[in-house]
Amino acid sequence: MSGPRVALRWVRPGFRLEVDLALPDRCLTALTGPSGSGKTTLLRCIAGLERADGRVEFRGDVWQAEDRFLPPHRRSVGYVFQEASLFDHLDVAGNLRFALKRARRRPPLLDFAQAVALFELAPLLSRRPATLSGGERQRVALARTLLVAPEWLLMDEPLASLDAQRKRDILPFLERLQARFALPVLYVSHDLDEIARLADHLVVLDRGQVVAQGAPADLAARLDLVGALGEEPAGLVEGRVADRDGRWHLLRVNFAGGSLWVRDGGQALGERVRLRVLARDVSVALSPATDSSILNRFPARVEAFADDVHPALVLLRLRAGQEGEGAPFLARLTRRSLHALGLRAGRTVWAQVKSAAVLE
Amino acid sequence: MSLGPAEWQALLLTARLAAATTAVLLLLAPPLAWWLAVTPSRWRGPVAALVALPLVLPPTVLGFYLLLALGPSGPLGALTQALGLGTLPFTFTGLVVASVLYSLPFAVQPLEAAMAQVGRRSLEVAATLRTGPLAAFFWVVLPQVRRALVAAGVLSFAHTAGEFGVVLMIGGNIPGETRVASVLLYDLVEALEYERAHALALALVLFSFACLTYVYSRREAWGIGVAALERR
Numbered sequence: 001m002s003g004p005r006v007a008l009r010w011v012r013p014g015f016r017l018e019v020d021l022a023l024p025d026r027c028l029t030a031l032t033g034p035s036g037s038g039k040t041t042l043l044r045c046i047a048g049l050e051r052a053d054g055r056v057e058f059r060g061d062v063w064q065a066e067d068r069f070l071p072p073h074r075r076s077v078g079y080v081f082q083e084a085s086l087f088d089h090l091d092v093a094g095n096l097r098f099a100l101k102r103a104r105r106r107p108p109l110l111d112f113a114q115a116v117a118l119f120e121l122a123p124l125l126s127r128r129p130a131t132l133s134g135g136e137r138q139r140v141a142l143a144r145t146l147l148v149a150p151e152w153l154l155m156d157e158p159l160a161s162l163d164a165q166r167k168r169d170i171l172p173f174l175e176r177l178q179a180r181f182a183l184p185v186l187y188v189s190h191d192l193d194e195i196a197r198l199a200d201h202l203v204v205l206d207r208g209q210v211v212a213q214g215a216p217a218d219l220a221a222r223l224d225l226v227g228a229l230g231e232e233p234a235g236l237v238e239g240r241v242a243d244r245d246g247r248w249h250l251l252r253v254n255f256a257g258g259s260l261w262v263r264d265g266g267q268a269l270g271e272r273v274r275l276r277v278l279a280r281d282v283s284v285a286l287s288p289a290t291d292s293s294i295l296n297r298f299p300a301r302v303e304a305f306a307d308d309v310h311p312a313l314v315l316l317r318l319r320a321g322q323e324g325e326g327a328p329f330l331a332r333l334t335r336r337s338l339h340a341l342g343l344r345a346g347r348t349v350w351a352q353v354k355s356a357a358v359l360e
Numbered sequence: 361m362s363l364g365p366a367e368w369q370a371l372l373l374t375a376r377l378a379a380a381t382t383a384v385l386l387l388l389a390p391p392l393a394w395w396l397a398v399t400p401s402r403w404r405g406p407v408a409a410l411v412a413l414p415l416v417l418p419p420t421v422l423g424f425y426l427l428l429a430l431g432p433s434g435p436l437g438a439l440t441q442a443l444g445l446g447t448l449p450f451t452f453t454g455l456v457v458a459s460v461l462y463s464l465p466f467a468v469q470p471l472e473a474a475m476a477q478v479g480r481r482s483l484e485v486a487a488t489l490r491t492g493p494l495a496a497f498f499w500v501v502l503p504q505v506r507r508a509l510v511a512a513g514v515l516s517f518a519h520t521a522g523e524f525g526v527v528l529m530i531g532g533n534i535p536g537e538t539r540v541a542s543v544l545l546y547d548l549v550e551a552l553e554y555e556r557a558h559a560l561a562l563a564l565v566l567f568s569f570a571c572l573t574y575v576y577s578r579r580e581a582w583g584i585g586v587a588a589l590e591r592r
Contacts, residue, residue: 049484072487079488085481089503098499102490148489 002059003184004152008045010038010052010208017041017052017208023201025059028178028185030199030216032192033228038208039188040082043154046186047079048072058152076104078150080158084137086129092140093125099147108149109181115143118180119173135166139173146177153177153185159194167194174198192220192230196274197359204228217274221328223306223317233279233308233315235329237356241271250295253358257319257326258298262356274359279315281354282331286341288350296353300329302345305338314338318351329353367560369536370544377452377540378520381459385467385516386509388460393471394501398480408472412465419462423529426458430530448530455531455538459520466519467512474508475501511575518571522564 003025010017017038023029031039045052048063049072056064063070086095100112116122119139129137138158145153158174159167171194178185178198189195195202195216203213206228212219217236219225226233239255249264253273260275267273288297301324303317314335320326329351333343343349363371396408414422429436430448437447448454478501486496502509524542531538533547541564548557 047488049487071492072484073490073492077488079485081481081485085485087482087485087500087504089500089506099489104490144489 004046004059004186005055005057006042006046008042008052008054008056010041010045010050015208017045019205019208019210021203021210021213023184023186023203025184026182027200028187028198029201029203030195031186031188031203031205032190032195032230033205033211035190036207037205037228039190039205040156042205043079043156043186043188046152047077047154048075049079076149076151078145078148078153080138080141080145080153080155082157083161084129084132084134084141086132086137086140086144088129091126091128092121092132095129095140095144096121096147099144103147103149109146109183112147115147118146118176119143133166134162135169138162138166138170142170142173142177146181151183153183155185155187157188157190159189159191171197190230192232192234192236193276193357193359196220196236196276217328221317221330223304223315223330226306226315226330233330233332235277235279235282235327236359237275237277237327237329239273239275239327241267241269241273244269251358253356255320255327257300257321258351260296260298260353260356262358265358267358275356276359277329277353277356279330279332281356282318282329283333283352283354284316284318284331284341284343284349285352286349289352292352294352294354296356297350299348300324300326300351302343302347302349303328304345305343308332311335316343318349320351322348324348363559363563364556366535366544367541367556367563370539370541370560371563373452373536373538374521374540374542377455377459378517380456381463381520382467382513382516384456384460385463386513389464389467389471389512389516390502390509391497393468394475394497396468396472397475397478398483411468414462415465419523419525420529422462423458423526426454426461426526426530430454430457450530450532450534450538452537455527455540458526458530459523462523462526463516463519466515470508470511470515471505474505478504507578511578514571514575518568522568 003023005022007020019042031042033039041050044050046056048070051069062068063075087098090098096112096115119142121140121143124132124136159170175198187198199216202216202219204211204219204225211228212225217238220229220234220236237255239253241251242254242259243252244264250261251264251267253260253262253275262275298320299322300318300320303319303324305314305316308315312334314333316331316333318329318331320329331351396404427449428434431437432447440446440448448457482500483493483496486500491499522542527538527540527543533539533543541560545557545560548560
């Protein structure tokens with residue numbers, strides 16, 4: 001089945017959004033980019049909350065074309081707003097039933113009891129939205145959105161208004177959602193961790209234009225996208241747990257072209273994991289320094305470098321492996337080191353990784 | 361101090377007028393207030409000003425224009441005559457029409473304030489939950505401003521019960537038809553019947569005080585203040 005197709009143009013003084021996207025069906029697509037790049041506007045246009053010119057097609061249904069504009073309530077989207085959007089005059093159960101009553105698709109994605117169980121809402125059912133915490137509210141909003149049985153789920157930074165702890169509480173719910181319902185999801189976020197954890201496909205928007213799309217790991221290591229992908233440049237690496245060192249509480253994760261020791265987070269041997277390696281935690285050496293405190297080192301090839309945020313710094317793109325055939329990494333060095341080591345594209349070096357975070 | 365049959369008649373008539381006016385306003389004010397709360401139209405300002413005019417104009421001005429417009433040679437008078445309704449000045453219906461206009465800001469303004477708080481976002485959320493604009497108005501907007509609806513009703517009722525100038529201009533002083541409590545009070549004072557005037561005046565004071573106490577004890581009814589702050 002073909003995925004959603006969106007070709008839209010939305011022009012306002014000083015801003016122009018113009019995209020032509022064919023998105024994969026049944027997977028989570030993250031939409032990212034600097035603030036003001038038009039992420040929320042694009043989501044709103046797809047939902048019909050803004051009137052853009054162009055075409056929106058979903059699984060053969062034309063929601064919008066030159067001679068046609070389905071109003072938002074006739075589009076089978078589910079929309080999770082950035083901030084709490086619960087109806088204050090209804091309690092939690094009332095909010096959920098509001099959606100359930102209006103679900104058009106038969107059979108629904110899930111029934112009331114299942115939604116309550118999935119988002120652990122039983123103790124909240126008779127509470128008013130005003131008495132809920134931010135995280136509780138977003139859980140209710142997610143449950144409510146699923147109860148209306150959407151065919152395409154649009155989420156506008158659903159975690160942005162939450163602190164780090166609440167984010168950690170909600171992420172598992174989002175992962176479950178992705179695993180359980182084969183829904184296409186378009187998820188706005190500017191948090192690379194979130195994207196790495198949730199997304200199968202990534203679209204990068206800048207000043208109203210799509211500047212790149214593809215697998216998150218591929219895009220994260222692109223030097224030209226560093227500015228658009230958040231403040232802290234980082235590489236994303238797919239790997240598999242290969243070994244456990246019980247004495248030092250470490251796991252060895254193998255990836256294409258090398259392996260890394262990371263803190264043991266209880267993952268099973270053989271489990272697939274995504275690692276995030278910040279550019280500032282990667283340094284390079286011309287020889288393997290065995291007397292360093294840095295545990296992780298592997299040969300890598302310098303592919304390219306680019307200016308960083310400060311003239312003293314450069315970003316290096318590396319590929320693991322003697323032949324540079326493995327996973328891409330980013331490294332942040334001083335320009336002086338670059339000169340001192342005489343680094344050029346094509347040169348083989350030792351990458352030293354100070355720390356790597358396991359994302360799932 | 362007690363109320364005689366003329367006073368009771370006037371008070372009942374006042375209550376009937378206030379009830380009819382409130383009923384009309386509760387149908388008219390919500391859509392108007394919603395439009396004022398969300399419209400991006402440049403007509404919002406003039407329309408809001410028009411609605412608020414009775415707050416600042418002498419009631420006699422409003423009464424005077426209504427008398428002209430509803431009278432036999434006025435445009436609305438011509439219309440009502442063509443419809444076979446006769447002319448409205450000096451009738452109970454005429455009083456209701458005048459009172460609706462006169463009390464309009466008292467119904468619209470608390471509703472508009474509360475609806476602005478509910479805002480367009482509620483409609484957007486409703487729309488993403490398969491609820492069209494009209495259904496959302498009834499199932500999302502109105503329930504969220506229900507306290508303001510009560511306040512609008514109470515204020516309209518109390519304000520209509522207290523009107524004098526408009527009534528005098530458009531209604532005159534026909535017992536059982538247009539002689540409301542405030543007009544009767546004026547008559548009593550002119551006739552130097554202070555004892556009866558006292559009783560009637562006191563009844564009006566107590567009634568109005570009770571109404572305002574109700575409204576101001578529920579400040580959240582205005583969609584501002586305590587409740588809104590607590591919700592943040």
